[in-house]
Amino acid sequence: MRFGVVLIFTCLLAAQTPGASPPLVRGVLLERDAQTDTGEFSVRAVDNHVFRYQFDRQTYVERENQLIDVSRLRPGEKVEVLSDAVHGLFLRYARTVHVVEDPPPPRTPVQSRLPASRDSAERSILLGSSLEGDQAAGNLTYSGVVSRLSGERLVLHTRDGDRTIQLRPDTQYLENGEVVGAAALKPNTRVSVRAAKDLYDQVVGYQVIWGQIFDPEGR
Numbered sequence: 001m002r003f004g005v006v007l008i009f010t011c012l013l014a015a016q017t018p019g020a021s022p023p024l025v026r027g028v029l030l031e032r033d034a035q036t037d038t039g040e041f042s043v044r045a046v047d048n049h050v051f052r053y054q055f056d057r058q059t060y061v062e063r064e065n066q067l068i069d070v071s072r073l074r075p076g077e078k079v080e081v082l083s084d085a086v087h088g089l090f091l092r093y094a095r096t097v098h099v100v101e102d103p104p105p106p107r108t109p110v111q112s113r114l115p116a117s118r119d120s121a122e123r124s125i126l127l128g129s130s131l132e133g134d135q136a137a138g139n140l141t142y143s144g145v146v147s148r149l150s151g152e153r154l155v156l157h158t159r160d161g162d163r164t165i166q167l168r169p170d171t172q173y174l175e176n177g178e179v180v181g182a183a184a185l186k187p188n189t190r191v192s193v194r195a196a197k198d199l200y201d202q203v204v205g206y207q208v209i210w211g212q213i214f215d216p217e218g219r
Contacts, residue, residue: 021051021083021085021092023082023083023084023085023092023143024080024081024082024083024141024143024192025043025045025051025080025081025083026045026046026078026079026080026081026100027043027044027045027046027051027078027079028043028044028076028077028078028079029041029042029043029073029074029075029076029077029078029079030042030043030044030050030075031075032055032070032071032073032075033070034071035071037056037057038054038055038056038057039054039055039070040052040053040054040055040091041053041055041070041073041094043079043081051081051092052091053081053083053091053092053093053094054086054089054091054092054093054094055070055093055094055097058177059093059094059095059096059097059177060095060096060097060174060177061073061096061097061098061099062096062097062098063098063099064099064101070097073097073099077099078099078100078101078102079097079098079099079100080097080098080100080141081094081096081097081098082094082095082096082097082098082192082209083095084212095177095209095212096174096177096209098194100139103139139196140194140195140196140197140203141192141193141194141195142156142158142163142165142192142193142195142203143158143190143191143192143193144156144157144158144159144163144190144191145157145188145189145190145191146185146186146187146188146189146190146191147162147187147188148187149185149186149187151167151182152166152167153165153166153167154167154185154193154205154208156191156193163203164203165193165195165203165204165205166198166202166203166204166205167182167204167205168204168205168206170206171205171206171207171208172206172207172208173185173207173208174207174208174209174210174211175210175211176211176212177211185208185210189210190210191208191209191210192208192209192210193205193207193208193209194206194207194209
């Protein structure tokens with residue numbers, strides 16, 4: 001009996017080990033500490049694994065491009081968590097939490113087909129509204145090292161090869177949890193990019209995140 005208890009406890013520790021939890025997890029929020037600036041929350045991933053995280057005032061939480069507190073997250077919401085391992089702790093530290101909105105319903109053939117008589121300006125206006133909706137969904141995430149960078153695009157070196165990502169004037173840049181200007185991003189920086197494909201099948205980034213906002217030695 002004692003051996004069974006020890007075995008179960010060992011399995012629980014292994015499941016909570018930082019190395020067992022990937023830095024980027026997408027799933028459903030199960031529960032979270034309410035009405036507090038620091039605490040914990042849990043997420044059930046798509047493979048039914050449950051991960052627990054620490055959060056504090058520096059955790060960046062976003063819903064529909066608006067900053068919110070962890071206490072305003074609702075159990076059952078789909079979230080994507082970018083986290084850091086914390087030395088000596090089984091839980092990972094949640095660096096950013098992004099509420100994943102369901103993509104808009106597909107357009108009917110009548111809506112997606114524009115009459116040939118429409119001039120290019122009108123077509124741009126109609127297609128532009130759809131583009132903003134696709135980007136707001138942000139259903140793509142890339143992580144890697146910036147190998148080349150210009151004002152309009154960056155080339156991200158990932159484990160699957162180089163990925164060119166288009167940048168927009170309203171692309172958001174976050175360094176150490178703080179919003180910064182585009183000039184703060186430098187080549188050879190390891191980043192995470194939230195993106196979506198536009199109507200021309202190009203990858204467009206609308207949020208670039210890098211840096212560390214949690215220092216275990218300073219806590």
